[in-house]
Amino acid sequence: MEELIRKMLAELGENPDREGLRRTPERVAESLGFLTSGYTEDIDKLLDGSIFEEEYDEMVIAKDISLYSLCEHHLLPFYGECHVAYIPKGRIIGISKIPRLVHVFARRLQVQERLTNQIAKTLMDHLKPYGVAVTIEATHLCMAMRGVRKRDARIITSAMLGAFRTDPKTRMEYLELIKSGSRAE
Ligand SMILES: [Zn+2]
Incomplete structure (x- = not known):
């Protein structure tokens, strides 16, 4: 190297x-x-020891998780915030594991769309909740520094699984909760 x-x-x-x-x-x-250390992290090991049975079925949100990743097309950073929500079905996850999971996938060569989906799908698979929602708002230096677009152009991606996809009320509640008090630029 x-x-x-x-x-x-x-x-x-x-x-x-x-x-x-x-x-x-x-x-x-x-x-x-x-x-790029996220390639060698063991996700099963990271998550499975931290999932607990709990009769709680309201939305849990981890908001404004700071995110730094590298775009696979230019090897330049993109960075911003990630919001993760889920609705437990008898099982919850240690809250500190959610940012750790975000970082594992962020520390790889990525496109923002895939990063968003990987986080959502992994939580869905391991927790088996009623639903998972992930939203990423990020600035891409390959756009900002190379002057392809406006300097402040932010890309927003989201992945909605389970109840977040099928129930408009749940989705609305999530969108309201991530909007309120979201860090302004
Ligand atoms: Zn790029």
Whole structure:
């Protein structure tokens, strides 16, 4: 990896041996390793020890989870907030596991649409709740920095499963709850 990054620096017209760049290949390799560490995380292990039986059947929402990922088309970051909701069917999940699950999928090369679906589907499969909703609002640096679109263009994606898909009232309630007090830019 370090050798590839050295080559890339040279290819960009830089001198990889100048002082400021000397340790860059090592740093980039380490940082990319971390930013893609989601490939090796064991999701079953992460979730299954943290699912508990509980007679609670109202909507649970984890709001404004900060999200940083890399777009697979340009290897540039996209970042923003993720909201995750579910309606338990006799089983709840330790609340800290929801952001961790978001981070596992975010630390891979992604497109925002797939990232949204993966989070929703994984929770649906493991928790078997009445429904799961995931919304991601993110700014893509590949758009902002390359001037393809407006600098502040935000992309919003959502995945609605189970009751969130079939019951308009549930979906509305969710959309109201994620809207209120949502972080303004
Ligand atoms: Zn991109």
